[in-house]
Amino acid sequence: MPDRESILSPKDHFPFLEDAQTRADPNWNAAFPKGRLLLVTGDICESVVLVLRGQIRVYQVSNSGRELTLYRVGPGESCVLMLSSVLAEQSYPAVAAAETDVTAVTVPVAMFREWMQKSTGVQRFVYDTLYHRLTNVMVLVHEVTFGKMDVRIACYLLEHTSAENIELTVRHEDIALELGTAREVVTRILHTLERDSLIATGKGRITVTNRSALAKRCEDA
Template identity: 35%
Template sequence: MEQLKSYKELFPFFEEISVNELNIHYVKKKFRKGETIFNEGDSCAGVPFVAKGCIRVSKIGKNGKEMSVYRIHAGETCILTITSIFSNEPYPLTAIVEEDAEAIIIPNEDFKLFMDTSRNFQEYIYKIISHRFLEVIQVIDEVIFQSIDERLIKLLLKYTKNDGNRIEMTHNKIAVEIGTAREVVSRLLKDMEKKGWIRLARGKIFVIKRDELEQFIKE
């Protein structure tokens, strides 16, 4: 019961395991930055509930090109492990630890039992599945209907919204975020720098003319 204390604020339904004496098993695990939790095609032995850190879920093509689909932060779980459990299908994407993480892993059969016995747990799962579904729809919309220029500018505006005018991110990481090649990102950033919209430095991008970037994506 001590092991669960730090998780109860993020996941209140874990209280029911001890209070209702449910026969739910779990294991607490730590993951290091850069560690791969799931590769595409892996079988899922349990569902992770993240209490600390961040896990990035992405699609990696046969040519090595990668695109981020969503991230799992503290207080969240991975819906693809859930869909894999109920569909009896392998994990469809790749999950990599972006920041050192801690999670409680509930084995498949225990997860199903918890779903059958806890209304609060059911509501949490349905809510996060709905949230992720809308998030993925947004990613699809951006990839299909928005140009790479627009996606790049939106990323710059998003990451500098609350942290001043600077973003610390490599061109390769930006390419993964918007689903394109690093060379394309570098070329577009150079073009924006020539226009005076941004300034490039080693590992950093400074947004100089935010209003002009915002105007570009409105047109």
């Protein structure tokens, strides 16, 4: 049985595509395989990507090569840095990569700028995206600046598990990339959490064994 995302049309995800002012034809079925780099720092955006299926990871890379995830773009969304780069006519300030196979509508820059001038639906979509994504980035900045890494890892484990699904399949390197730290730091903190009987670790997996105690660690966030 097909999943819900596979049977939704582009206009289900992006209602503004119904607007009379947006009837020109974009590419309705662009495909980006997992691992594909859509944009890197300094690129000029040639189109706006509206995600239908899959997920794009947007991140920054330090001079030492360390990565920090800024946010992800899923179905019904577009990249706020892409939108701002297009509208401000500036280069892209991060890296955007397909974290899974991605299907999207791609709208040429000139067409999208015209839509932005003429369509209130497009304007509302852009402003909503700016507000919600920038709010999330502010939370990330607060966490990176003021949050202790052990607290951030505890919160990460809670966010990616549940009371019903206590096991997480993930590598230490993946957590490090997500949180913008070194793998060795993640390993050390996970060993501490395991020693305190909050989690159990195995090859490529982490099991939350004491969710309530782990949640208390997050109260300091």
